[in-house]
Amino acid sequence: MKTIFTKLVGSYILIVVISLVVIGVSLSFMFNNYLFEQKERELIIKGQDMAQVVKPFLVEKEDPHDFVNMANRLDLNLGTEVWVVDKKGAVIATAANHEYCEGNYLEASELKKMQSGSISVYKGKSQYFQEPVIRVIIPIIQEEKVIGAIVLYSPIQGINKALASLSQLVLTAGIISLAIAFLIGIILSRRLSRPILTITEASTLIAKGQKQVTVPTDTSIEEINQLGKTFNDMSSKVEANEERMKEFVANVSHELRSPLTSIKGFIEALIDNKGKTPEAQQRFLTIINDETDRLSQLVNDLLILSRSEEEIFLKPEEIELKKFIEDVLTSFQPRAEENSITMEVISEETSIFLKIDLNSLKQIIVNLVDNALKYSTQGGNVSISLKESAEMISISISDSGLGIPERDLPHIWDRFYRVDKDRSRETGGTGLGLAIVKQLTEKNGGQVEVESVLGKGSVFSVRF
Numbered sequence: 397m398k399t400i401f402t403k404l405v406g407s408y409i410l411i412v413v414i415s416l417v418v419i420g421v422s423l424s425f426m427f428n429n430y431l432f433e434q435k436e437r438e439l440i441i442k443g444q445d446m447a448q449v450v451k452p453f454l455v456e457k458e459d460p461h462d463f464v465n466m467a468n469r470l471d472l473n474l475g476t477e478v479w480v481v482d483k484k485g486a487v488i489a490t491a492a493n494h495e496y497c498e499g500n501y502l503e504a505s506e507l508k509k510m511q512s513g514s515i516s517v518y519k520g521k522s523q524y525f526q527e528p529v530i531r532v533i534i535p536i537i538q539e540e541k542v543i544g545a546i547v548l549y550s551p552i553q554g555i556n557k558a559l560a561s562l563s564q565l566v567l568t569a570g571i572i573s574l575a576i577a578f579l580i581g582i583i584l585s586r587r588l589s590r591p592i593l594t595i596t597e598a599s600t601l602i603a604k605g606q607k608q609v610t611v612p613t614d615t616s617i618e619e620i621n622q623l624g625k626t627f628n629d630m631s632s633k634v635e636a637n638e639e640r641m642k643e644f645v646a647n648v649s650h651e652l653r654s655p656l657t658s659i660k661g662f663i664e665a666l667i668d669n670k671g672k673t674p675e676a677q678q679r680f681l682t683i684i685n686d687e688t689d690r691l692s693q694l695v696n697d698l699l700i701l702s703r704s705e706e707e708i709f710l711k712p713e714e715i716e717l718k719k720f721i722e723d724v725l726t727s728f729q730p731r732a733e734e735n736s737i738t739m740e741v742i743s744e745e746t747s748i749f750l751k752i753d754l755n756s757l758k759q760i761i762v763n764l765v766d767n768a769l770k771y772s773t774q775g776g777n778v779s780i781s782l783k784e785s786a787e788m789i790s791i792s793i794s795d796s797g798l799g800i801p802e803r804d805l806p807h808i809w810d811r812f813y814r815v816d817k818d819r820s821r822e823t824g825g826t827g828l829g830l831a832i833v834k835q836l837t838e839k840n841g842g843q844v845e846v847e848s849v850l851g852k853g854s855v856f857s858v859r860f
């Protein structure tokens with residue numbers, strides 16, 4: 397498995413090696429060219445001088461050997477060979493150590509070039525020298541006729557040495573750069589991996605259940621800081637979730653316990669059955685029945701809330717909104733009349749059609765109307781207004797009831813949240829209704845909203 401260190405150092409080494417190869421190759425190329433050009437220029441000048449000296453020998457048909465030997469001796473330290481060729485390209489004079497070449501001919505292409513009077517230059521390998529050579533042929537011209545030529549032959553001295561020292565230089569630079577790359581790799585990878593290790597350790601702590609685990613977010617690397625911030629965020633959310641979970645379980649048990657205690661109490665009284673009139677028995681049974689209803693309602697609500705996204709099966713159908721809501725309100729009518737509360741549905745349009753999961757919509761309306769009635773005073777008014785615009789359809793349920801204090805407004809959608817616990821206990825609420833409304837509305841792609849003035853009333857809206 398690769399660590400940050402091996403990755404970093406690996407890429408550094410690759411970069412160093414590639415750059416050195418590129419630099420080395422281009423440097424040696426440039427060096428080569430430079431040395432060749434230098435030598436070429438030098439040889440041409442020298443050759444032209446010699447051509448002037450040799451010319452009389454050729455014109456007079458004298459032996460140029462002495463001159464060639466002398467020239468060679470003078471040039472021995474430079475390693476230049478001097479040959480004289482006649483107009484047909486035959487080698488007529490060389491230094492003593494090259495006499496075996498005499499009688500040889502220039503190659504056809506070189507001869508052609510020579511006879512045309514132009515200088516020819518050959519660069520490349522030679523069988524006589526270890527190093528690359530350069531050969532220059534300078535024609536000797538007498539009265540516009542080529543009467544022979546000087547051939548200068550020279551190894552590019554020092555080129556191998558120069559190249560060797562160049563490669564040594566590149567190699568040394570390479571070793572130094574690799575060492576530096578290695579060092580930087582160690583430092584950088586430490587810097588990178590240390591905070592990652594810290595986060596890993598912190599995650600392990602969270603997994604073990606430790607609280608208030610945070611990691612530093614002030615390292616020198618922006619991305620790591622970002623990761624740290626996200627981590628701390630997550631850490632606090634996990635903690636908050638755990639708290640909420642505990643609270644939820646406590647709430648559920650509490651809510652379950654009170655109806656159960658009451659049911660058990662009345663059943664025990666009935667079992668006892670001492671001096672109870674039939675009317676009292678009847679009353680006890682009614683209470684037991686009501687408490688059982690409350691229990692099953694609570695269990696139903698919990699079931700709805702506990703269903704996850706995939707588990708809620710939505711079956712959208714198109715309905716006429718006003719008719720649908722009026723139907724739902726019928727079941728609330730007796731309760732409203734009992735408290736002299738009037739209920740009305742107001743719609744701006746004659747008919748508004750909405751495609752939605754009917755079960756969800758019913759639950760939403762039932763919970764909101766239930767609250768509106770529950771938290772209204774005698775003789776109040778509950779009105780449901782329907783609006784349709786290009787972007788959305790909204791259903792607003794307003795009441796002239798108790799209203800909700802501003803500081804409670806952000807929380808009323810939370811599970812088990814009740815503004816006034818005593819007030820709700822009396823009215824039998826558990827604080828799940830609005831959580832259900834919010835969940836179902838959002839599952840159906842809508843949004844919830846509330847406006848409320850304490851003592852005046854509230855408006856709960858859902859928009860789809």
Ligand SMILES: Nc1ncnc2c1ncn2[C@@H]1O[C@H](COP(=O)(O)OP(=O)(O)OP(=O)(O)O)[C@@H](O)[C@H]1O
Binds near residue numbers: 768799813854
């Ligand atoms: N129309 C309203 N007017 C005033 N207060 C309201 C209204 N609707 C909700 N509330 C407040 O918000 C709290 C949360 O409402 P929610 O419907 O979630 O719970 P509940 O009515 O107490 O219980 P449940 O609906 O589960 O029987 C209520 O306890 C109540 O204090």
Ligand SMILES: [Mg+2]
Binds near residue numbers: 766767829830
């Ligand atoms: Mg409610």
